[in-house]
Amino acid sequence: MTMQPTLLNFINGQSVAAASGKTFDRLSPADGSLVQRVSEAGAPEVQAAVAAAKAALKGPWGTMDVSTRAALLYKLAEAIEANTELLLRAEIADTGKPISLASGLDIPRGAANFRVFIDMVKATHEASYQSSTPDGRGALNYTLRRPKGVIAVICPWNLPFLNVTWKLGPALALGNTVVVKPSEETPTTATMLAQIAKDVGVPDGVINIVHGFGPGSAGEFLTQHEDVAAITFTGETRTGTAIMKAAAEGTRPVSFELGGKNAGIVFADCDFDAAVEGITRSTYLNSGQVCLGTERVFVERPIFDKFVAALKAKAEALVIGDPMNAATTFGPLISLEHRDKVLSYFKRALDEGATLVTGGGVPSMPVDQSQGAWIQPTIWTGLSDDASVMREEIFGPCCNISPFDSEDEVVRRANDTRYGLSTTVWTTDLSRAHRMARNIEVGTVWINAWWLRDLRVPFGGSGLSGIGREGGEHSLDFYSEIRTVCVKL
Numbered sequence: 001m002t003m004q005p006t007l008l009n010f011i012n013g014q015s016v017a018a019a020s021g022k023t024f025d026r027l028s029p030a031d032g033s034l035v036q037r038v039s040e041a042g043a044p045e046v047q048a049a050v051a052a053a054k055a056a057l058k059g060p061w062g063t064m065d066v067s068t069r070a071a072l073l074y075k076l077a078e079a080i081e082a083n084t085e086l087l088l089r090a091e092i093a094d095t096g097k098p099i100s101l102a103s104g105l106d107i108p109r110g111a112a113n114f115r116v117f118i119d120m121v122k123a124t125h126e127a128s129y130q131s132s133t134p135d136g137r138g139a140l141n142y143t144l145r146r147p148k149g150v151i152a153v154i155c156p157w158n159l160p161f162l163n164v165t166w167k168l169g170p171a172l173a174l175g176n177t178v179v180v181k182p183s184e185e186t187p188t189t190a191t192m193l194a195q196i197a198k199d200v201g202v203p204d205g206v207i208n209i210v211h212g213f214g215p216g217s218a219g220e221f222l223t224q225h226e227d228v229a230a231i232t233f234t235g236e237t238r239t240g241t242a243i244m245k246a247a248a249e250g251t252r253p254v255s256f257e258l259g260g261k262n263a264g265i266v267f268a269d270c271d272f273d274a275a276v277e278g279i280t281r282s283t284y285l286n287s288g289q290v291c292l293g294t295e296r297v298f299v300e301r302p303i304f305d306k307f308v309a310a311l312k313a314k315a316e317a318l319v320i321g322d323p324m325n326a327a328t329t330f331g332p333l334i335s336l337e338h339r340d341k342v343l344s345y346f347k348r349a350l351d352e353g354a355t356l357v358t359g360g361g362v363p364s365m366p367v368d369q370s371q372g373a374w375i376q377p378t379i380w381t382g383l384s385d386d387a388s389v390m391r392e393e394i395f396g397p398c399c400n401i402s403p404f405d406s407e408d409e410v411v412r413r414a415n416d417t418r419y420g421l422s423t424t425v426w427t428t429d430l431s432r433a434h435r436m437a438r439n440i441e442v443g444t445v446w447i448n449a450w451w452l453r454d455l456r457v458p459f460g461g462s463g464l465s466g467i468g469r470e471g472g473e474h475s476l477d478f479y480s481e482i483r484t485v486c487v488k489l
């Protein structure tokens with residue numbers, strides 16, 4: 001991979017190097033080479049970014065009517081599409097994800113986030129009530145939806161562009177300004193988005209980007225800043241806990257999309273081939289680095305052996321290799337550190353009594369990729385529900401497949417987790433499908449599908465999986481304040 005010039009922070013419409021001169025290196029997940037040197041924002045840059053965002057609330061952005069804002073955000077969506085090639089290259093260099101995935105999902109869904117949310121804001125109507133008063137003249141009561149202010153946006157590395165657009169779509173549609181702290185692993189496409197937005201006419205200061213880490217770095221400085229009105233965070237549950245403590249100061253609201261330990265449930269009456277295909281996607285897409293991915297698979301006993309054999313064949317047929325090759329279906333993990341973590345779970349699974357069906361280690365790669373964070377798609381059977389590998393989020397391309405004998409049993413076992421993000425259920429029995437949707441305790445239930453979500457419906461989780469929902473009206477509520485106006489007539 002060719003090295004780019006140092007990636008700078010983006011503050012008030014300008015590229016800004018940190019005054020400290022500090023940088024950090026982003027290494028390619030695919031081959032370990034230096035992809036990018038990144039300027040690490042310190043407290044002064046975070047201060048400048050928040051100040052710019054605060055000032056922009058009062059500038060042309062603050063007084064812009066909804067249809068002008070809509071036209072701008074539509075132009076932004078078009079410009080994202082026009083810059084697809086550049087965005088793809090940057091996203092793939094940072095993440096190592098296959099081009100088939102980035103071009104089919106990350107970039108187009110990212111553009112859609114701007115159109116969908118501005119359409120929703122334009123269609124939003126306010127409540128209005130007429131009430132009587134003792135003097136008989138009456139009163140008119142109505143509500144106004146106002147921007148919340150400066151929003152801190154803290155993002156993870158697994159779907160960098162998709163995630164930042166998912167938050168900026170509604171935040172900007174409602175007239176807020178933002179300071180984004182992308183993941184230190186994947187800083188590039190959020191920064192490109194800010195420049196693209198400037199180029200189409202989004203005023204300076206509306207989108208600011210600061211680079212760095214969490215504790216003692218840009219993430220912590222941003223979440224602690226008193227002029228931040230709300231914090232939207234996607235990432236690990238324990239990071240959410242730290243951010244919640246920062247948000248408590250000043251009682252700032254948070255929206256948290258956190259981890260998952262999601263179940264895939266396959267009944268014997270399913271469309272077998274579709275179920276195998278669906279569980280393959282939900283376990284291995286993005287090399288398993290998807291919060292809504294499946295790490296616990298439950299298969300009804302009559303089809304258990306056949307299903308294990310079929311999933312093994314699918315896992316072994318994934319095409320591992322150069323992310324820029326159109327035929328590749330399985331890329332590396334995000335970093336060698338993350339691979340060490342996932343490999344430690346691979347070892348632990350065997351220590352906890354698993355039978356290895358396939359994978360379990362590091363594939364042999366051509367010499368130019370040997371320094372990449374490659375790993376094998378992995379399947380186990382035989383883990384008990386209370387094994388730590390069945391209870392902790394691994395965030396890797398692996399699952400344990402367990403047999404079950406009844407609907408009640410599988411509901412109880414699927415719900416036996418502190419997470420509550422999503423479940424994918426495979427059955428052709430319509431009544432059972434609806435019963436499962438009611439009884440599984442998660443934010444999203446997919447029936448004969450996985451990751452099939454209209455952006456207008458909410459997404460999020462319960463328990464350790466998060467606080468609140470993003471998507472649809474729930475995003476509109478988080479990114480706005482409702483003001484009540486009562487007029488004596």
Ligand code: NAD
Nearest residue numbers: 156157182183213214219220235236239242257258259291
């Ligand atoms: P992470 O929590 O390590 O980091 C996320 C972001 O938080 C990064 O930008 C990081 O720099 C920042 N950060 C870390 N500590 C901070 C602090 N104290 N204050 C402020 N910012 C801080 O998560 P990750 O490893 O980047 O992402 C993987 C995790 O994200 C997984 O657990 C996954 O399940 C979760 N995730 C959840 C969803 C969802 O929608 N529920 C989506 C994607 C990823």
Ligand code: 6OD
Nearest residue numbers: 158159290291292453459
């Ligand atoms: O795009 C979506 O619908 C969605 N829920 C993305 C979440 C991805 C988590 O890794």
